[in-house]
Amino acid sequence: MxxxxxxxxxxxxxxxxxxxxxxxxxxxxxxxxxxxxxxxxxxxxxxxxxxxxxxxxxxxxxxxxxxxxxxxxxxxxxxxxxxxxxxxxxxxxxxxxxxxxxxxxxxxxxxxxxxxxxxxxxxxxxxxxxxxxxxLPDTVSLKSGALIEPLAVGLHGVRQAGVMPGKTVVILGSGCIGLVTLLSSLLYRADRVIVADLFDVRLERAKELGAWQVINTGSTDVIDKVMELTEGLGADIVFETAGNPVTTALTGKLAKRGGTITLIGNTPGKTEFEFLEIMNKEVEIKSVFRYRNIYPMAIRALENKSIxxxxxxxxxxxxxxxxxxxxxxxxxxxxxxxxxxxxxxx
Ligand SMILES: [Zn+2]
Ligand SMILES: [Zn+2]
Incomplete structure (x- = not known):
């Protein structure tokens, strides 16, 4: 062989x-x-x-x-x-x-x-x-099987963040990790998922996959728009998936009082972050490194066609x-x- x-x-x-x-x-x-x-x-x-x-x-x-x-x-x-x-x-x-x-x-x-x-x-x-x-069960394709790995990152992220029914979620970035975070948030029954990115092609895909609203950050101020969509409150959960210091710095401004920020994208270098703003709102910051104990549950979700x-x-x-x-x-x-x-x- x-x-x-x-x-x-x-x-x-x-x-x-x-x-x-x-x-x-x-x-x-x-x-x-x-x-x-x-x-x-x-x-x-x-x-x-x-x-x-x-x-x-x-x-x-x-x-x-x-x-x-x-x-x-x-x-x-x-x-x-x-x-x-x-x-x-x-x-x-x-x-x-x-x-x-x-x-x-x-x-x-x-x-x-x-x-x-x-x-x-x-x-x-x-x-x-x-x-x-x-x-893999017979009804789960080998192609889907190979996609469990990136999906696992999104599922671990939503578990870390505590996504659940009633929550409003903002996802910064609509690349692979942004989209698996979107799919995972929907699996955990988030009610409103807002996805922001620079490129319309990617945002269209987010829309197809079930995003409630999408924001093109090139033409729209993401903070203004998120505030408008959330009755001025901000989001319960903000995910950073772009791995970008600029979007990472925005997370604190998008989170609601008592909300949660979860960092999934690998942001290189240093990020300017206003910690006082985070503290005044008592926002929790979580992070994600790969995933754990996800594969069996992800396979079940694929088998049930939930994703x-x-x-x-x-x-x-x-x-x-x-x-x-x-x-x-x-x-x-x-x-x-x-x-x-x-x-x-x-
Ligand atoms: Zn990977
Ligand atoms: Zn060990």
């Missing part, structure tokens, strides 16, 4: 070649990967590499993946060949304070697919711990065209929400 893989060979360079067929440990499964989505973090590594990992090339990216079990290790009891699975990409130690308290996303010893030096899943075959491979996650997909490319897929994700950010690479079809 040959194992094709897409390798990043340098800054903005990618080649499809072959990698070794991995050995399957007794608690692991060998998975024939079907789909692998391209994450913002993958695009970032493709575009600029990562400090401290300049000698990691050729490197395999990708952590948003699904596939079919080809072989199960001797001690695996939950899966067998032919099972369709979604892979949770973080292999944690199980021994530290955070693993033991259930907050395993904070494990300092994690090996996360596609985070250097741990290679990713954009290849035909990979091995993965069986307890991190979640079986149509495939609507965030904007393009699918075969593995041979992985470079084109990355260039599309990199250069056409405005129109592309989620680009995926397909190793095999259903």
């Amino acid at each position: 040959k194992n094709r893989a897409a390798f990043v060979t340098g800054i903005k360079e990618m080649e499809v070649g072959f990698t070794e067929m991995p050995d399957c440990g007794e608690n692991e499964v060998l998975v024939k990967i079907a789909y692998c989505g391209i994450c913002g973090s993958d695009v970032h590594f493709y575009e600029m590499g990562e400090d401290g990992f300049r000698d990691v090339y050729p490197f395999i990216l990708g952590h948003e993946c699904s596939g079919i079990v080809e072989k199960a290790g001797g001690k695996v009891t939950n899966l067998r060949p032919g099972d369709r699975v979604a892979l949770e990409p973080g292999k944690t130690c199980g021994k530290c304070e955070w693993c033991k308290s259930g907050k395993y996303n904070l494990c300092p010893n994690v090996e996360f697919l596609s985070a250097p030096p741990c290679h990713g899943a954009m290849r035909d075959y990979t091995v993965h711990p069986a307890d991190l491979c979640f079986k 149509d996650i495939e609507k965030i997909v904007s393009g699918i490319f075969p593995l041979e065209e992985a470079k084109k897929a990355f260039d599309t994700a990199l250069y056409e950010k405005k129109t592309n929400v989620k680009v995926m690479v397909e190793m095999q079809r259903e």
